């Protein structure tokens with residue numbers, strides 16, 4: 001991609017001046033923090049370790065061995081040769097070299113531009129050998145504020161440019177960058193914006209970010225407790241809400257909101273967040289707090305009341321509101337059900353008029369018994385027993401529905417057209433083709449003239465009149 005805008009040209013020029021190398025201190029810090037460092041044990045009962053960092057063997061004191069005997073989840077020992085603190089792993093057969101890739105981000109300011117540099121770190125360990133490390137810088141993301149003003153639209157107030165090494169064709173994860181290609185301007189994409197394992201704690205940031213509350217604590221910790229630097233930078237340039245949270249140092253709140261919510265949602269619950277900030281309220285369980293807030297809204301309670309937003313006992317409030325909602329929902333459901341039945345029942349007198357003499361029809365041939373469904377209850381019973389949706393045919397004036405039984409057991413449900421009584425459907429259980437399909441259809445076809453006689457003369461006219469009411 002060729003540099004077109006002045007920002008792209010500036011980024012390119014700055015990138016060419018700064019070689020993709022990092023300082024010894026940065027490299028050492030990355031190796032230390034982005035990987036696990038192990039002491040290998042062959043057997044659980046062993047008290048001999050192999051240091052996977054310097055490759056030397058060492059024995060350990062008896063107290064440690066007795067601890068190990070319990071095989072607790074994480075045990076650390078210190079290598080007497082290289083002085084490294086090592087996590088004990090038990091691996092009886094490990095002989096080969098194993099490689100790991102990890103990533104670190106470094107925040108720098110070049111020519112007035114904020115740069116987030118992504119460094120891939122590589123570790124190779126083999127029992128009995130000194131561990132080997134190397135690195136490659138793969139991505140440089142440049143960010144500049146546009147006018148310094150806030151707005152809630154993404155990218156409205158800052159611009160970003162990405163420079164990176166080429167990627168090999170692979171599913172986008174961290175080790176797909178080709179370290180033998182140069183860092184050049186790239187079309188931005190999500191694979192250039194992933195979460196680093198750790199962030200180098202000595203950060204240089206633009207003064208506007210410091211002014212808006214940026215702190216190394218916000219994204220400088222181990223990844224599971226902190227915010228991605230790129231997210232932190234964007235939000236501090238975009239949102240006055242996040243700026244307030246950062247300035248009050250409520251990183252816990254930021255972390256939760258940043259993980260779960262978009263900017264719009266945060267704007268929506270901002271009055272509640274402000275209450276939390278003002279009263280220095282600590283939320284132990286964010287999921288439950290959010291859930292409670294949703295219920296307060298649904299119950300139309302006061303969403304600005306500390307009683308609901310900052311409860312002393314969140315769990316008790318949550319459970320109480322949940323119970324109240326449950327009662328209301330159940331009552332509503334019951335009412336809806338009753339209303340539905342009432343509405344269906346009201347149709348019954350019309351049903352009688354529309355189908356008139358057809359409802360008196362009854363045919364018995366051998367073990368077969370064929371009768372129409374006479375009212376709404378019968379429609380429901382037929383639908384329940386046959387596992388199909390005949391209930392929805394209630395109120396259809398052009399469908400004459402018959403139930404076919406054999407020795408008292410339901411066999412099929414048949415829909416006939418009211419205009420000429422041809423068979424539209426003949427269905428068994430679960431809408432399958434019923435047994436004795438041909439026999440049933442034959443019988444009903446022979447009855448067509450009979451049905452025409454039973455059909456009420458004014459059926460069409462009355463039906464139309466009713467529909468227009």
Ligand SMILES: [Zn+2]
Nearest residue numbers: 051054079082
């Ligand atoms: Zn060692």
